[in-house]
Amino acid sequence: MNPLLSVRGLGISIGPANPVDSVSFDVNASEMLGIVGESGSGKSLTLRALLQLLPPHARTTGTATWQGRDLLAMPADDIRRVRGREVAVIYQEPMTALDPVLTIGLQITESLNVHLGLRGAAARVRAVQLLDRVGIPDAKRRLDNYPHEFSGGMRQRAMIAIALAAEPKLLLADEPTTALDVTIQDQILKLLLQLKEDLHMSVILVTHDLGIVAGTCDRVAVMYAGRIMESGPVYSVFRAPAHAYTLGLMRSVPNPAHARQLLSGISGTPPEPSHMPPGCRFAPRCGFATPQCSEAPPPLRECGPAHQTACIHADRIRQSVRVTA
Ligand SMILES: Nc1ncnc2c1ncn2[C@@H]1O[C@H](COP(=O)(O)OP(=O)(O)OP(=O)(O)O)[C@@H](O)[C@H]1O
Ligand code: SF4
Numbered sequence: 001m002n003p004l005l006s007v008r009g010l011g012i013s014i015g016p017a018n019p020v021d022s023v024s025f026d027v028n029a030s031e032m033l034g035i036v037g038e039s040g041s042g043k044s045l046t047l048r049a050l051l052q053l054l055p056p057h058a059r060t061t062g063t064a065t066w067q068g069r070d071l072l073a074m075p076a077d078d079i080r081r082v083r084g085r086e087v088a089v090i091y092q093e094p095m096t097a098l099d100p101v102l103t104i105g106l107q108i109t110e111s112l113n114v115h116l117g118l119r120g121a122a123a124r125v126r127a128v129q130l131l132d133r134v135g136i137p138d139a140k141r142r143l144d145n146y147p148h149e150f151s152g153g154m155r156q157r158a159m160i161a162i163a164l165a166a167e168p169k170l171l172l173a174d175e176p177t178t179a180l181d182v183t184i185q186d187q188i189l190k191l192l193l194q195l196k197e198d199l200h201m202s203v204i205l206v207t208h209d210l211g212i213v214a215g216t217c218d219r220v221a222v223m224y225a226g227r228i229m230e231s232g233p234v235y236s237v238f239r240a241p242a243h244a245y246t247l248g249l250m251r252s253v254p255n256p257a258h259a260r261q262l263l264s265g266i267s268g269t270p271p272e273p274s275h276m277p278p279g280c281r282f283a284p285r286c287g288f289a290t291p292q293c294s295e296a297p298p299p300l301r302e303c304g305p306a307h308q309t310a311c312i313h314a315d316r317i318r319q320s321v322r323v324t325a
């Protein structure tokens with residue numbers, strides 16, 4: 001079966017900087033793909049590029065095939081029709097995406113009007129259904145509230161309701177729970193999983209939290225300094241990581257069973273997009289690096305069923321996981 005979305009060789013340049021380089025991934029129907037990586041690794045730019053929401057001076061290369069067409073090359077009118085209707089987005093901070101001077105109900109009915117042509121009572125009935133669907137109690141009354149009358153978790157639910165108005169096939173969720181406290185985070189993630197199942201929707205979930213990926217996603221792509229370092233089924237990547245960066249991220253996650261154990265995370269900081277190291281971009285921070293790592297950018301290669309790594313010393317990484325397990 002063809003993937004729903006197929007991104008090949010996506011590159012983004014903003015002036016002299018190349019914050020995203022040669023990024024390729026697929027999203028299959030009804031699956032949740034996690035894109036994980038440190039701050040600045042290019043996760044948000046990647047999502048924005050798919051809907052042509054980059055700053056005007058940014059340039060893209062590569063393709064993003066959606067329903068037989070390239071999203072990156074679509075004329076403005078066409079991409080506007082895809083946005084919201086076929087592919088919807090939710091962001092980390094719903095307050096910046098919601099309009100503070102319009103009621104939640106108006107913002108949902110506006111979306112229903114634009115994407116589905118629904119108006120008046122029909123739009124209001126559907127808006128109540130949507131708010132109800134995302135778990136907002138007393139939805140009919142809540143429709144007339146303004147965003148500031150909602151808690152952070154409820155605002156994110158309202159954002160999801162707006163995003164779902166046109167029943168998109170793909171939801172781009174950019175750190176949708178980062179601004180929320182842990183229990184609310186968990187509720188929103190459960191809601192996303194449930195909606196994905198019920199609506200047969202695919203989701204790209206961007207996060208810097210490996211635990212969230214492990215708990216929700218089917219597949220994961222690990223990004224570092226604008227490139228995909230490793231990708232594959234979640235169970236395979238977490239059981240047998242094949243890239244030193246993935247291993248570093250995994251060792252940065254506190255393990256409650258070893259609360260007193262020191263975290264052996266990743267030292268140093270990611271490179272600036274205008275000064276990317278040659279070869280493997282992780283090399284300056286990598287404890288496994290050899291001179292060969294800096295010779296040429298390692299391409300992604302198969303290292304297991306549907307599992308790919310861009311580390312030339314994947315065997316040594318896996319060996320070290322076995323030794324310390
Ligand atoms: N409009 C812009 N102009 C120039 N550089 C930009 C712009 N937007 C982002 N960048 C740079 O591109 C890189 C990737 O940014 P991006 O926002 O995609 O990172 P991210 O992985 O989403 O990080 P975070 O986890 O902090 O959200 C960063 O180094 C950032 O400084
Ligand atoms: S290719 Fe080399 S530098 Fe890059 S992650 Fe693997 S071992 Fe480290």
Ligand SMILES: [Mg+2]
Nearest residue numbers: 043044045174
């Ligand atoms: Mg981001």
